[in-house]
Amino acid sequence: xxxxxxxSIDIESYSDVDLQKCGVYKYAQSLxxxxxxxxxxxxxxxVTVYDLAQGEKLPMDVITAxxxxxxxxxxxxxxxxxxxxxxxLQRNYPQCFCSYSINKDKVGDYLDPTAWKCSMIWSAYMxxxxxLAGAGTVLGLEEQKLKEGKDLIRYFCVxxxxxxxxxGRTRNLPEHDIDKxxxxxxxxxxxxEVEISIQDRLKKYPVPDFLWEEYHLDQxxxxxxxxxxxxxxxxxxxxxxxxxxxxxxKMQELTDLDNPNSVVxxxxxxxxxxxxxxxxxxxxVAQAVKTAPKELSEVLILRQQLSKSSVxxxxxxxxxxxxxxxxxxxFQFYGANRSGRWAGRLIQLQNLPQNHITxxxxxxxxxxSGNYEAMELLYDDIPDTLSQLIRTxxxxxxxxxxxxxxxxxxxxxxxxxxxxxxxxxEVFQNNGDIYCASASAMFGVPVEKHGVNGHLRQKGKIAExxxxxxxxxxxxxAMGALDMGLLEEELQPxxxxxxxxxxxxxxxxxxxxxxxxxxxxxRVATETHGIRxxxxxxxxxxxxxxxxxxxxxxxxxxxxxFGGESVTYEGVGGTKKWERIESYGxxxxxxxxxxxxxxxxxxxxxxxxxxxxxxHVHDEIIIECCKDVSVDAICExxxxxxxxxxxLFLHADGFECDFYKKD
Numbered sequence: 001x002x003x004x005x006x007x008s009i010d011i012e013s014y015s016d017v018d019l020q021k022c023g024v025y026k027y028a029q030s031l032x033x034x035x036x037x038x039x040x041x042x043x044x045x046x047v048t049v050y051d052l053a054q055g056e057k058l059p060m061d062v063i064t065a066x067x068x069x070x071x072x073x074x075x076x077x078x079x080x081x082x083x084x085x086x087x088x089l090q091r092n093y094p095q096c097f098c099s100y101s102i103n104k105d106k107v108g109d110y111l112d113p114t115a116w117k118c119s120m121i122w123s124a125y126m127x128x129x130x131x132l133a134g135a136g137t138v139l140g141l142e143e144q145k146l147k148e149g150k151d152l153i154r155y156f157c158v159x160x161x162x163x164x165x166x167x168g169r170t171r172n173l174p175e176h177d178i179d180k181x182x183x184x185x186x187x188x189x190x191x192x193e194v195e196i197s198i199q200d201r202l203k204k205y206p207v208p209d210f211l212w213e214e215y216h217l218d219q220x221x222x223x224x225x226x227x228x229x230x231x232x233x234x235x236x237x238x239x240x241x242x243x244x245x246x247x248x249x250k251m252q253e254l255t256d257l258d259n260p261n262s263v264v265x266x267x268x269x270x271x272x273x274x275x276x277x278x279x280x281x282x283x284x285v286a287q288a289v290k291t292a293p294k295e296l297s298e299v300l301i302l303r304q305q306l307s308k309s310s311v312x313x314x315x316x317x318x319x320x321x322x323x324x325x326x327x328x329x330x331f332q333f334y335g336a337n338r339s340g341r342w343a344g345r346l347i348q349l350q351n352l353p354q355n356h357i358t359x360x361x362x363x364x365x366x367x368x369s370g371n372y373e374a375m376e377l378l379y380d381d382i383p384d385t386l387s388q389l390i391r392t393x394x395x396x397x398x399x400x401x402x403x404x405x406x407x408x409x410x411x412x413x414x415x416x417x418x419x420x421x422x423x424x425x426e427v428f429q430n431n432g433d434i435y436c437a438s439a440s441a442m443f444g445v446p447v448e449k450h451g452v453n454g455h456l457r458q459k460g461k462i463a464e465x466x467x468x469x470x471x472x473x474x475x476x477x478a479m480g481a482l483d484m485g486l487l488e489e490e491l492q493p494x495x496x497x498x499x500x501x502x503x504x505x506x507x508x509x510x511x512x513x514x515x516x517x518x519x520x521x522x523r524v525a526t527e528t529h530g531i532r533x534x535x536x537x538x539x540x541x542x543x544x545x546x547x548x549x550x551x552x553x554x555x556x557x558x559x560x561x562f563g564g565e566s567v568t569y570e571g572v573g574g575t576k577k578w579e580r581i582e583s584y585g586x587x588x589x590x591x592x593x594x595x596x597x598x599x600x601x602x603x604x605x606x607x608x609x610x611x612x613x614x615x616h617v618h619d620e621i622i623i624e625c626c627k628d629v630s631v632d633a634i635c636e637x638x639x640x641x642x643x644x645x646x647x648l649f650l651h652a653d654g655f656e657c658d659f660y661k662k663d
Contacts, residue, residue, distance in 0.1 A: 004042055004062070004068075005043055005072065006042075006043055006074060007065055007066070008040065008041040008044070008047075008195055009038070009039065009073060010081070011036075011037065011188075012036045012156070013157060014156065015032060016158075017033070018158075022346075023330075025329050026321070028083050028086070028087040029322055029323055034088075035088050036051075036053040036184075037052065037184065038052055038058060040192065041192055041196055044196065053174055066085055066096075066111070069112055071115060072115060072116075073115055074116075074119060074195065074199065076118070076132045076195045078117065078118035081116075082111055086099075086109060086110040089111070099112070100220075104612075105224065106224045106225060106326060106397075106612075107224050109223075113223070117207075117212060118215065119195050119199055121207065121215055122198070122202055124334035124335075124337065124340070125205075125207050126202060127337060127539075127551035128553065130332075132194055135198055138578065139197075139198065141198070141201065143190060143193045146186065146187045148187065152183060152184045152187055155172050155180055155184075156181070156184055210546075210547065214606070219333075221331060221614065221615070222331055224328075225322065225330075226394050226614040227326050227395050227397050228325060228326065228393055228395070229394075229659070230318075230325060231369075231370075232368050232393045233314050233321075234318070235370045236386050236390075236393070237311055239375060239386060240382070243305075243376075243382040247305050248260060248261070251303070254298065254302070255269050255299060260302075261306065269299075273296055274293075274296075275288065285304055289301060289304070305382075305383045308387055310384075311383075313348075314386075314390065314393065316346055316348070329345060330346050330348075330349055330615070331343075331344070331349075332345050338595075340548065341594060342616070344617075352391050353388060355389070355392070360389070360392065363375075363385055363389060366378070367386070391662065392659040392660060392661055394622075395658065395660070396624045396658070397624065399626075399627070401626075402657050402658070403623045403656050404655060404661075405620065405621050405623070405634050405652050406620035406652065407601070407639075407650060407651070408652070408653055409428070410600065410601075411468070411593050412434050412468065413648060414597050414645075415593045416505070418508060418529050418531070418593070419504045421502055423441065425649065429649045431651055434464060435449075436448060437460070438464050438498070439453070439463075440460075441502075442459070442460065442498055442501050443456055458484060459494060462479050462486070465479055466478070468593075470509055470586025470587070476495070481494075509586040512529075512588050512589050513584055515527070515528050515531075516533055517557070520556065520567050521557055531545075538553070539552065540555040542588070542592060544595055544599060545599075545645050550592070550595055555569040556569075566583065566584050567584065568582050569581055596645070597618075597619065599642070600645070600650065601618070601619060604621065604637070605621060607637045608634065608637055611625055611629075611634070612624045622660060631654045634654055
C-alpha cells in the first residue's frame with residue numbers, strides 16, 4: 001500500500017449511554033464504550049471491515065493515519081467518528097494519540113478536526129437531507145443504505161432487556177447470533193460505500209475551503225463545550241418536582257379531580273363550572289385567566305404553572321454533562337437546511353427562555369444553595385422562576401468570566417443594505433433605534449423611546465419583526481400583535497404604512513421573485529442587488545456575497561393557492577419530511593438575508609477564534625476568557641464588516657458576567 005492520503009470511515013460501536021439523549025461526547029466517555037466494527041476505504045479503494053469485537057486489529061498504518069493531520073479523514077457525520085476514535089485511541093493506543101489543545105483550553109481529549117471532512121455537511125450544503133439513507137435516496141445512488149441497519153444497531157449497539165429466553169443477559173454479542181453479526185458487517189461495509197458514492201456524485205459541486213474552515217472551528221467549539229453549574233441544575237430539578245407536587249395537591253383540593261393534569265377531565269370540570277374551553281393551550285389559558293371568575297381563574301393559573309416544562313432543559317443538561325462538568329456537542333453545523341445556519345442539539349441553546357426578573361442573581365443563589373423554603377417565600381411562581389434561571393446554569397470555569405456579545409438588529413441591517421433603503425442605513429450608521437425610526441417613517445411623526453410618541457415604538461417594533469419578508473396581517477397576529485393591544489382594524493393599515501415607508505425593500509422582494517422564476521423557467525443566470533441566481537444539473541443556486549451558495553433541489557414552476565405561478569423545490573418541510581416546498585420572492589429574500597447574517601456571524605467567529613468561544617446563538621457569541629479581557633475589544637472585533645459586503649454598518653454590544661444571561 002502506498003502513502004495513505006484519504007480514509008473513508010464508518011464505525012459501529014456499543015455504549016450503555018443513550019446517544020440521542022446524551023450526545024456523542026458522553027456516549028464515548030462511558031467505561032463500557034467500545035468500537036465493534038471499523039469499515040474503511042484507503043485512498044478510495046475497496047472497503048475493508050475490521051471486526052474489532054472479535055479480536056481483529058487495525059493495521060498500524062491506519063492507526064498512524066488517524067492521527068496524521070496530512071491525511072484527510074472522511075465520514076458521514078464525521079463528528080461521531082472523530083470523537084469516538086479520539087476516546088478509543090487514548091484507551092488502546094495512547095502512544096499514538098495527540099490532541100490540538102493549547103494551554104488552558106478544554107479540547108485536549110479530541111483529535112484535531114482540521115484533518116476531517118464530513119459528507120453530511122457536503123449533503124447539507126447541497127440542500128440534501130442530513131441522513132445517509134435520505135441523501136442516498138434523493139441522489140438516486142446505486143448503493144443504498146441497507147434497510148435492516150436499525151434492527152442490527154438495536155441488537156448489537158445498545159443494552160438489551162434481560163429475559164428468560166436470553167439467559168438474563170443485558171448485551172448481545174456476536175456469538176449470540178452469528179448470522180446477524182455477518183449481516184452487520186455487510187451493513188458497515190455498505191455505509192462506507194454509500195458515503196464514497198455521495199462524494200463521487202457531488203464532486204462537481206465542491207464545498208469551498210472557507211466553509212471547511214468554518215466547520216473545523218465549529219468542531220473546536222463543540223469539543224470545548226460549556227461548563228454547567230450542576231448544583232443549580234440538580235437543585236432546579238428537585239425544586240421543580242417539589243413545586244409540581246404541591247401545585248398538583250392544591251389543584252386536587254380545588255377541583256376534586258382524579259387527575260388534574262388530564263386535559264379531558266380539566267375541560268369537563270371547567271364546563272361543569274360554566275366555562276367552555278376548546279383548548280387548554282398556553283395562549284387560550286392566558287386569555288381565559290383575564291375574564292374567568294376568581295375560583296376558576298385560580299385553577300387556570302395553577303394549570304399554567306403545572307404545564308411549564310422548564311425542568312426539561314435542566315434534565316437535558318444532566319443528560320449531556322461530561323465527566324469534567326462541561327456539556328459538549330450542542331451545535332449542528334449547517335443544521336438549518338435553507339440558510340445554512342447552525343441548529344441546536346441536546347440542550348438547545350437556540351431556544352432558551354428569556355430572563356426578566358430583576359433579582360436574577362438572588363434567585364439563582366437560592367437554587368444553587370438548595371434553599372427551597374426561601375424560594376417559596378419570595379417567588380409566587382416557582383416553575384416560571386426556574387424557567388428564567390435556565391441560562392444561568394451555564395458558567396465560566398473557575399477564575400474566568402463570560403463575555404457575551406451580540407449584533408444589534410443584524411437582519412434588519414442586512415435587508416436594508418441589500419435593498420438600498422437609504423433612510424434605514426442612515427439610522428444604523430448613526431446607531432439609532434430602528435423601531436423608533438420605523439414608527440416615525442410609518443406615522444410621519446418623531447418617535448423616541450421613553451419620549452415623544454414613545455407609545456408608537458411598539459408598533460414600529462412589531463412591524464419590523466413581522467413584515468420584512470412579505471408578511472401581512474397574519475404575520476402580525478403570529479407575532480402577538482393582538483395580545484399587545486393592537487386592534488384587528490389597525491393591522492392592515494400598519495402593513496400598508498410599513499410597505500409605503502420601505503418601497504425599496506418591497507421592490508427587492510419582487511426583483512428576487514422575478515430572477516428566481518426567470519432562472520428556473522429559462523435555465524439562465526440572473527442577478528439583482530448583488531445576488532446571483534443560476535441553474536445547473538437540476539439545482540437552483542443562489543450565490544451570496546461571501547462566495548457561499550444556497551442550493552435548492554429539483555426546482556420547477558408550480559401554481560400557488562391564489563392561482564398565480566410559484567417556484568417549488570424539494571427539501572425538508574414543516575413536517576420534517578422530504579417534500580416539495582413552495583416559495584416566492586419575499587421567502588427567498590428571507591433565506592438570503594438570514595444566510596448572509598449567518599456568514600457575518602461566522603466571519604466574527606473566525607476573527608475571535610483566538611478566544612475560547614464556547615457557544616453562539618444566531619447573532620450572539622459566548623466567550624470564556626480571563627478576567628482582564630476587554631469587552632470593548634471583543635465588540636470592536638465582532639463589529640468589523642466583512643470585506644465582501646462593504647458599506648454595511650454593523651454594531652456589536654457586549655457585557656461580562658459570572659453566569660450566562662440575557663442582558
